[in-house]
Amino acid sequence: MERVALFITCVNDALFPETPKAVVTVLERLGYEVDFPAAQTCCGQMHANSGYKDDATRLARAFDDVFGGYDAIVTPSGSCAAMARDQYPHLTGSGIGRRVHELSEFLVDVAGVEDVGAHFPHTVTYHPTCHGTRALGLGDKPLRLLRAVGGIDLVGLPAADQCCGFGGTFALKNSEVSSAMLADKCANAAATGAEYLAAADNSCLTHIGGGVSRSGGPRPIHYAEILASTA
Structure with a gap:
């Protein structure tokens, strides 16, 4: 089975910890073992979008160092996934963005499931x-x-x-x-x-x-x- 890592993102880490916990719950329910590399930091999107290219590049390199050994990196953020996929190649030449999946991409395209066994009567x-x-x-x-x-x-x-x-x-x-x-x-x-x-x-x-x-x-x-x- 693939080595899967959780990229929590800054916003979720600081304000919405229940969301990444939910990601782990869903993936573990499907049989995946999910690692959480504690050295992860910001993806650098805010810096890149504000013109701080050098800072964004350093963060992109740090992301590559932390997550480079994983087959798949799953994140509950389309925004941060897009940063890794679209901007990292220009900042560092890294192809790691191809292994970064927003949660629904991973579930539908990689895991091949749509019904994850959830129930929410609302x-x-x-x-x-x-x-x-x-x-x-x-x-x-x-x-x-x-x-x-x-x-x-x-x-x-x-x-x-x-x-x-x-x-x-x-x-x-x-x-x-x-x-x-x-x-x-x-x-x-x-x-x-x-x-x-x-x-x-x-x-x-x-x-x-x-x-x-x-x-x-x-x-x-x-x-x-x-x-x-x-x-």
């Missing part, structure tokens, strides 16, 4: 994040996994392909535009009547969560936590 809508959709081309992989969850009532999100307005530093540098985009996303989420809004990136869910906490709407949740649930 109404859920799904927001396809920009990096997952545009950079990784996840398509309907997360939705296929969610549709196989027992007890779930999956409802469509109006204008699902529209950005939530986060975009990392975009939300800080273009706050008025970001806030307008967020308002549209939150209104569409509320219109579904869903209890939960799922997505593949907790960064986007943090942004949306701030909006729905003020205007009302479904509770944000990473879809990995739904897949880990057997309640």
Whole structure:
């Protein structure tokens, strides 16, 4: 069996530890042994996107050192997976990005499963994040996994392909535009009547969560936590 490592990401490590725990739960349920290399750090996306190429390069090299011995690196972040896949070749010439998989890619394309034995008796809508959709081309992989969850009532999100307005530093540098985009996303989420809004990136869910906490709407949740649930 492949040597599989968990790349937790900075946001999850600091704010959402239940999400990477959920990833391990799902993978172990499928029979995988998952390593967690403690020396892992940031992927460098924030630095690269802000023009700090030297810092991003150092972090990319560190990633290669930490994860180089693994056949597959699984992460609950389309954003960070896209960083490794798209930018590392330009920063360091490394091909390690080909071994980095967002969770749904690993489950559907590598493990070859859609039903992971989950049960989640709630109404859920799904927001396809920009990096997952545009950079990784996840398509309907997360939705296929969610549709196989027992007890779930999956409802469509109006204008699902529209950005939530986060975009990392975009939300800080273009706050008025970001806030307008967020308002549209939150209104569409509320219109579904869903209890939960799922997505593949907790960064986007943090942004949306701030909006729905003020205007009302479904509770944000990473879809990995739904897949880990057997309640």
